[in-house]
Amino acid sequence: MQKILVGIKRVIDYNVRVRVKPDGSGVVTDGVKMSINPFDEIALEEALRIKERGEASEVVVASIGVSATQQQLRTALAMGADRAILVKEEDAVSPLTAAHVFLKLIEKEKADLVILGKQAIDDDNNQTGQMLAALWARPQATFASNVALADGKATVTREVDGGLEVIEVDLPAVITTDLRLNEPRYVKLPDIMKAKRKPLEETSTEELGVARTGGVEAIKYEPPEARSRGVMVEDVDGLVQALKDRGLF
Amino acid sequence: MSKILVIAEHDSKTLNASTAKCVSCAGTFSGLEIDVAVFSTNGESLCTEAAKLQGIRKVLRVDAPVNGDPLAAVLAPQVAELAGEYTHVLGPSTTFGKDLMPRVAALLGVNQVSDIMEVLGNHEFRRPIYAGNAVLTVKADDNRKLVATVRTASYKACDTTGEASTESVSPQCEIPTHTRYVELKAQASDRPDLQTASRVVSGGRALGSAESFELIYDFADSIGAGVGASRAAVDAGYVPNDMQVGQTGKIIAPDIYFAFGISGAIQHLTGIKDAGTIVAVNKDAEAPIFEVADIGIVGDLFEVIPALKAKLAT
Numbered sequence: 037m038q039k040i041l042v043g044i045k046r047v048i049d050y051n052v053r054v055r056v057k058p059d060g061s062g063v064v065t066d067g068v069k070m071s072i073n074p075f076d077e078i079a080l081e082e083a084l085r086i087k088e089r090g091e092a093s094e095v096v097v098a099s100i101g102v103s104a105t106q107q108q109l110r111t112a113l114a115m116g117a118d119r120a121i122l123v124k125e126e127d128a129v130s131p132l133t134a135a136h137v138f139l140k141l142i143e144k145e146k147a148d149l150v151i152l153g154k155q156a157i158d159d160d161n162n163q164t165g166q167m168l169a170a171l172w173a174r175p176q177a178t179f180a181s182n183v184a185l186a187d188g189k190a191t192v193t194r195e196v197d198g199g200l201e202v203i204e205v206d207l208p209a210v211i212t213t214d215l216r217l218n219e220p221r222y223v224k225l226p227d228i229m230k231a232k233r234k235p236l237e238e239t240s241t242e243e244l245g246v247a248r249t250g251g252v253e254a255i256k257y258e259p260p261e262a263r264s265r266g267v268m269v270e271d272v273d274g275l276v277q278a279l280k281d282r283g284l285f
Numbered sequence: 286m287s288k289i290l291v292i293a294e295h296d297s298k299t300l301n302a303s304t305a306k307c308v309s310c311a312g313t314f315s316g317l318e319i320d321v322a323v324f325s326t327n328g329e330s331l332c333t334e335a336a337k338l339q340g341i342r343k344v345l346r347v348d349a350p351v352n353g354d355p356l357a358a359v360l361a362p363q364v365a366e367l368a369g370e371y372t373h374v375l376g377p378s379t380t381f382g383k384d385l386m387p388r389v390a391a392l393l394g395v396n397q398v399s400d401i402m403e404v405l406g407n408h409e410f411r412r413p414i415y416a417g418n419a420v421l422t423v424k425a426d427d428n429r430k431l432v433a434t435v436r437t438a439s440y441k442a443c444d445t446t447g448e449a450s451t452e453s454v455s456p457q458c459e460i461p462t463h464t465r466y467v468e469l470k471a472q473a474s475d476r477p478d479l480q481t482a483s484r485v486v487s488g489g490r491a492l493g494s495a496e497s498f499e500l501i502y503d504f505a506d507s508i509g510a511g512v513g514a515s516r517a518a519v520d521a522g523y524v525p526n527d528m529q530v531g532q533t534g535k536i537i538a539p540d541i542y543f544a545f546g547i548s549g550a551i552q553h554l555t556g557i558k559d560a561g562t563i564v565a566v567n568k569d570a571e572a573p574i575f576e577v578a579d580i581g582i583v584g585d586l587f588e589v590i591p592a593l594k595a596k597l598a599t
């Protein structure tokens with residue numbers, strides 16, 4: 037296999053307690069730490085391991101986002117990606133638009149395998165990989181917890197509600213990652229220096245000739261209905277009493 | 286005329302409870318007819334079961350040799366073909382629906398609304414984002430087909446006293462052969478299903494080992510509960526992946542939820558915010574789980590569980 041394409045999304049770091057803006061127009065992002073979507077880090081790690089096993093020759097990372105997304109792409113390069121592509125966009129794009137952008141990148145790069153995160157922890161949509169596979173008319177292996185490549189096929193173990201499902205897909209294909217696929221490596225300082233010299237190319241949806249697909253518009257952001265703090269009991273007797281008082285036992 | 290198609294989920298033997306929850310959600314749209322599609326190799330008994338879902342007009346029986354396994358690549362073109370007549374196509378936000386529905390949406394050239402928690406209008410919905418840290422209202426274009434998944438924990442199953450008719454259909458479309466089902470590795474269990482159990486007992490990293498987790502199973506069995514876990518407990522290998530509760534695991538809504546040795550990370554809490562009563566047992570009085578617990582006790586789970594089990598048994 038020649039090339040693996042990996043999607044990288046810039047999101048609010050998972051450790052940040054996300055707050056809704058008082059006017060309901062979005063969530064607070066000023067001064068908030070931004071990171072690579074955790075599932076995308078896992079996607080990149082998997083691609084790097086495939087390459088290190090000699091089963092692929094190049095790992096290309098791509099992101100759709102604002103200029104500052106360069107930071108996340110530099111981190112990806114420091115982790116070991118060979119090249120990065122930033123599709124510059126000031127506004128968030130829909131999952132279907134993102135899938136169309138990736139389809140264009142696949143054609144341009146002649147990718148044999150695409151690995152994306154199963155969801156981005158901002159919109160929690162869980163759509164882009166499946167949509168890309170549909171547009172590409174290729175297999176999808178979503179929520180992967182194990183990937184084995186051989187003879188132009190991938191055998192993928194998927195985390196499903198009923199347990200672990202195994203499917204076999206012909207390559208090229210789209211794989212989306214679940215949490216237990218691997219543990220991403222830490223970036224080392226010398227790699228950060230080296231990453232500065234790796235190529236990071238910029239383009240745009242217009243340049244790629246992708247028309248945007250909307251159709252689902254964000255109207256209003258609200259904080260969730262909060263659960264209130266309940267009672268603290270002193271001991272197991274108190275706990276049993278509280279359960280009985282509520283008619284639960 | 287507006288019409289909703291609900292895609293049934295099943296294991297070839299019985300319908301998954303998510304189907305009746307999707308029908309409930311579909312019932313909160315206004316002035317729409319609801320049909321349910323059952324894809325399988327021989328859907329006779331599944332369709333009989335589906336026909337009882339209250340409020341539906343008819344069941345579409347889609348029998349085909351290729352429909353034996355829940356493969357999105359195989360089902361999506363058939364769903365897209367059937368969707369022609371419908372204004373809305375709904376599936377559950379289970380791993381089955383999450384895998385399938387976006388593929389359908391892309392084939393139909395539309396974006397998808399994921400995880401509907403409330404229907405405000407036939408094209409306006411509320412859905413959780415940022416691991417449940419925010420709720421977003423979205424408006425979908427009413428000139429396009431709507432493809433969506435339903436956050437099943439937000440809905441109760443519909444009644445099963447209906448008597449809809451069943452119609453056999455065979456969508457004409459090309460079915461890809463590039464994706465093959467190998468197997469499902471499931472751990473057989475007599476315990477109530479985590480996603481539908483009215484009582485759930487969960488354990489976290491604090492359990493420390495698979496052996497210690499027996500304490501959780503044992504207590505759960507004594508009160509007839511399903512068993513869940515935090516990501517940390519799954520990652521550490523104490524329990525299998527299908528027990529993970531949270532943003533990226535199962536979203537559940539039991540009447541009572543016991544969290545033993547779980548700190549209460551936001552990614553875990555989003556999976557239990559619809560629980561009736563949350564009971565938290567944690568050594569650390571500052572653990573965030575206590576901010577949402579209805580009943581909390583600061584203590585060592587290894588002491589609390591045996592005592593609680595004994596007292597509830599009497």
Ligand SMILES: Cc1cc2nc3c(=O)[nH]c(=O)nc-3n(C[C@H](O)[C@H](O)[C@H](O)COP(=O)(O)OP(=O)(O)OC[C@H]3O[C@@H](n4cnc5c(N)ncnc54)[C@H](O)[C@@H]3O)c2cc1C
Nearest residue numbers: 489490491515516517531532533534546547548553568586
């Ligand atoms: C992208 C992403 C997705 C995630 N998705 C999920 C998800 O779906 N579900 C999920 O659960 N997590 C998820 N997480 C992980 C989450 O952030 C937490 O790391 C995880 O929930 C912690 O699990 P825990 O509470 O068991 O462990 P810890 O946070 O380590 O908590 C253990 C708790 O046990 C208590 N304790 C220790 N010993 C005892 C004792 N003897 N008796 C009583 N209490 C004791 C401690 O005080 C502590 O509060 C996700 C994280 C990321 C980044």
